[in-house]
Amino acid sequence: MVKAADRARNPARSSVWLENGDRRAARSGGGPAGLDRDRIVAASIRMLDEEGLAKLSMRKLATELNVTAMSLYWYVDTKDDIIEYAIDTCYAEIDLAEVDSAGDWRDRIKVLALAYRRMLVRHPWMSPCAGQYLNIGPHAIAVGSKIQEAVRASGLPLDRQPSAMSAVFQFVYGYGTIESQFQRRANEAGMSQDDFYGESIRAFRDDPRFVEALEPIAEILDERASHGTVSDIWDRDFDYALEVLIAGIEVMVERSRSDRPAE
Incomplete structure (x- = not known):
């Protein structure tokens, strides 16, 4: 050891x-x-x-x-x-068989991203450990290999594939970290996520000192408050953000093809 x-x-x-x-x-x-x-x-x-x-x-x-x-x-x-x-x-909680049966590279990325996010939320201590340890155990390497396979299948040039992996999975890492820590704070306060979120929003929206600063984002805050539960908001924002990232990869694939010199 x-x-x-x-x-x-x-x-x-x-x-x-x-x-x-x-x-x-x-x-x-x-x-x-x-x-x-x-x-x-x-x-x-x-x-x-x-x-x-x-x-x-x-x-x-x-x-x-x-x-x-x-x-x-x-x-x-x-x-x-x-x-x-x-x-x-x-x-090892990430089901790689499910990834293999997911379909094309887009679906595989979605399955991997969602499974990774859920794993981070289940285990809030994982996020701070990611940068402290090498993450080179057999299961971590197997997951990394599936990520590489999915991004490679997109058609991106080899030198652009690491950047695409970073765009997607560092986003997932950040998202899962914030989600897990918010859940932890709510638990420590003895509150549900919905109650904790509602109390937090009201705490500064009711404070006159924040009125001017919050004016530019008031519309967004109102929209989020009307959307549903906190869990619904987590899922909605994650799904759409992931679609944006995948669409970005598709655009970059086409751009790389158009940039290739004619033979």
Whole structure:
């Protein structure tokens, strides 16, 4: 496993997935009775979903599993190891068979984007982890490969494909992050998303200090308030934004074809 000191010295090359595969396999079994790495990871995901990244500790995880903290070190060396395994386990929630059966590249992008968004919302701690860890576990790589396949099938030139992937999936990452954190704030306030949103909007719309600043966007705020539930708004805006991005890829495909020199 990756030692904490190794991560501190060389974070760009530190990942549990870069360790020798035989050693990883050896550490995944043969430990204390009734405990294995899959069980540890499943418990860690439950704790992360319920309490967040900051509150995960080896001691609390051991208590959750009803084992000693030392028992965990048979399978992992650090909390970072656990988080890396948890990240990859969450990527496995994206149904790649559904992607394969979706149809053309547009439909595949839509299926991937929606599944990625839903995964981020289910696991609010995933977003801050994306930039802290290498995301090179087998499930993460499999999802990345499906994204590349879908964008490649659009017909974009090779040098433009990474930009298109970024446009779509960094949008999804940002959207899912905002959605998940809004849901978290509402939960912490003991309110539904609808009540939390309504109270938040009224808090500044009723404040005279914001009247002038809000005048240019009042029409938009009124439209959103009349559309339906917060969940409806999340879905509507996401679907349309994704259509805009896909339409943009289509335009750029045609532009690249017209820019090619005649043979």
